[in-house]
Amino acid sequence: MNRIAALPQSLTRADEAFDCLQTAIVKGDLAPGEKIGEVELCARFNLTRGPLREALGRLESRGLLVRRPHAGVKVVSVSAEELMELYRIREVMEGLAARQAAERMTDQEIADLQATLDAHETMIEEAHGQAYYQAEGDYDFHHRIATGSRNAKLAQMLLGDLYYMVRMYRYRLSTSSGRPHRALGEHRRIVEAIAQRDGELAEFLMKRHINAARQNIERKITEGEISF
């Protein structure tokens, strides 16, 4: 009986390398613009150049790395304007995700989503200004909406492409003081719309939510609270 047993543990080295590199880039261990050599990376992650190169190719294809032939690779550095553009893309794509989620999520999934919001609320109260939990909670929320859309490609593009680039800046972009509570309220209203199976409303609210987040960051940039 060869049960589907499946996939969990058949990690190839290239996959490991890909994950390691990706998290390293997102967490900022590899600074944007930093020129990094292949051999140095090999030593750092204890693997050979073969799998590493494969992972590098994947990262480049996803836009987290830029690679000029014979000149090495460097972590992509996205300007403030480009970050704003990312949020504009998120706005329309997550709006679509919210609409489809309202139409397709199971009742159980919606209940779970509401439960996570409760958890986020307690996390925010306990955190008291520490924005870290809010960032994680926010990620969790949007992650569930994306998968709940039942649109495989949409989820892949959001989770696999956009979020990683946004998260690169989440780690140094502490959300402003009052924003976590406001964001949580916006999340609740979106889930409410989903629970009522009101796709149009869910889309509208999600777009406004992300637009608000974008404007929040834009304001901080113009106020010089953030360095690019």
Added chain:
Amino acid sequence: MNRIAALPQSLTRADEAFDCLQTAIVKGDLAPGEKIGEVELCARFNLTRGPLREALGRLESRGLLVRRPHAGVKVVSVSAEELMELYRIREVMEGLAARQAAERMTDQEIADLQATLDAHETMIEEAHGQAYYQAEGDYDFHHRIATGSRNAKLAQMLLGDLYYMVRMYRYRLSTSSGRPHRALGEHRRIVEAIAQRDGELAEFLMKRHINAARQNIERKITEGEISF
């Protein structure tokens, strides 16, 4: 004087392999679902397994290939429903592209765009039912809008991810008899809105245009004109 001279010709073998594989998949030379061995691919494109594997990784990361460890790679096969989902993503993303294009394209670019529409019109008249030119012209049109949005990531996602998957089916999806003319008319109205710098209208028209294309395909599928 080392002019920026630049990029055109520094193609690495992995890049070649990537392009070859991609076009082969899009043109249907590699049938969806077909299980293909690495060595066979090497012989087919005259290269070694190193660069090939690198290209394979990139293709997998873009969703054109699926690869199970130690089990080989196979071309992704997208169902009718998934194709519809792709069009829903296109709808919102290209809507955004059209809006930003209306705000950001130069007058010269708009003039060029109008000129290409004229060229498409003559092509359609000359083609007389041959849908091939329409498909190419349509691709050209959407390509220009995407780049005209001045949103690098948006253009990358549209041109690098979505279009290739859609084009996989363009080659066997001949557009219906009257559709080319209708599509051209829709294109003209979109460009008109862009020329008037009316972003909202351009977005609305583009979304409606893609929605119409989606419904057109959906109808053909339900009518059984198409095999999946």
Added chain:
DNA sequence: CAGGTCATTATTGTTGACAATAACGGTCGT
């Protein structure tokens, strides 16, 4: 002294061979 040219050198790109894993076919047992 400044600018350019050339050789050096380090890094990347590529290749072929080696090892590990999973699929496949045959055999055995029930």
Added chain:
DNA sequence: ACGACCGTTATTGTCAACAATAATGACCTG
């Protein structure tokens, strides 16, 4: 005869050495 188990085999994953290219520094020249 059907099902499960096991050995074989082919394919994939990995590795280390080779070759080619571009960046770096010194040297020469105007």
